[in-house]
Amino acid sequence: MIENELISQALQAASEVAGRVVAGRVESILLHHSQHISVLWPSVETVARIVVRAEEGAAERLSRELAIARYLTDRNAPVVPPSPILPAGPHFQGKFGMTLWQFVAHVPADGDNPTHVRAAAAALYRVHHALADYPGTLPSFRTKIDKCRLLLEDRSSLPALADADRKFLLAAYDRIIRRMDSLPIELIPLHGDAGPHNVFVTADGARYTDFEDASLGPREWDVGWLSDVDLAAFEPIHRDRLSVLSDLRSLCVSVWCFAKYHIPEKREAANYHLGYLRERFG
Numbered sequence: 001m002i003e004n005e006l007i008s009q010a011l012q013a014a015s016e017v018a019g020r021v022v023a024g025r026v027e028s029i030l031l032h033h034s035q036h037i038s039v040l041w042p043s044v045e046t047v048a049r050i051v052v053r054a055e056e057g058a059a060e061r062l063s064r065e066l067a068i069a070r071y072l073t074d075r076n077a078p079v080v081p082p083s084p085i086l087p088a089g090p091h092f093q094g095k096f097g098m099t100l101w102q103f104v105a106h107v108p109a110d111g112d113n114p115t116h117v118r119a120a121a122a123a124l125y126r127v128h129h130a131l132a133d134y135p136g137t138l139p140s141f142r143t144k145i146d147k148c149r150l151l152l153e154d155r156s157s158l159p160a161l162a163d164a165d166r167k168f169l170l171a172a173y174d175r176i177i178r179r180m181d182s183l184p185i186e187l188i189p190l191h192g193d194a195g196p197h198n199v200f201v202t203a204d205g206a207r208y209t210d211f212e213d214a215s216l217g218p219r220e221w222d223v224g225w226l227s228d229v230d231l232a233a234f235e236p237i238h239r240d241r242l243s244v245l246s247d248l249r250s251l252c253v254s255v256w257c258f259a260k261y262h263i264p265e266k267r268e269a270a271n272y273h274l275g276y277l278r279e280r281f282g
Helices: 002-021 058-074 114-131 141-152 165-179 219-223 239-258 264-281
Strands: 027-035 037-041 046-052 091-093 094-104 188-190 199-202 205-208 214-217
Touching: 002 037, 002 046, 002 094, 002 199, 046 058, 058 094, 058 114, 091 141, 094 239, 114 188, 114 199, 114 205, 114 219, 141 214, 141 239, 165 264, 188 199, 188 219, 214 219, 219 239, 239 264
Parallel strands: none
Antiparallel strands: 027 037, 037 046, 046 094, 091 094, 188 214, 199 205
């Protein structure tokens, strides 16, 4: 009920922003609800991506994401561009912040589809190449990772997570971090959340979206999900670091999904990754 109320409020906020930036009445259609709420304005081929403004640093993150997307678009990287016909923002309405993006006809990437994965790998290589000389400041990839531990330390943050599982994940987190810190590391500009959930498969190939977590980190953080793909183009790849970061990503996905446990697909992912980690470290 609370989540439905949040979506209703976000749709209302999107309508109010549309009233300011679009001439005439605009229909708002809910597309997706996960970490963000995505709303389509079909008459202007625009998608509003909405976050709760109260989240720490939301304005800075949204502005940085738009700057990165514009930079990559100008370099013909395969990304979803900010809206070319409306002021992309960020816009704020009540407790919500939103950015406006060009609608791109697509199907979501399927991480089990080899054709999709190969297309995503080719697109990610181009994104890395274009992002390599980005002149803006990027945070460390560990900024978001560190928040996982903070969530695990706060029992009230993840009410769906059993206490025994919380203790297990804390121990696994510390073990993985110690192993990661023992390995050499090369930092490069990354997408930061480059899994299939942020890949659109279009008639012109794969495109990446959602650069809110763009950061400086090891390339293995971005490519770890590209199973059964020749990673030669991304070399140098450190295989031990690739394995460690794969475990770390699985742990973080579990934590982030437990934070959204009321959403069925998040619940499934939270338990799947917890089970995987139990097999690895239990």
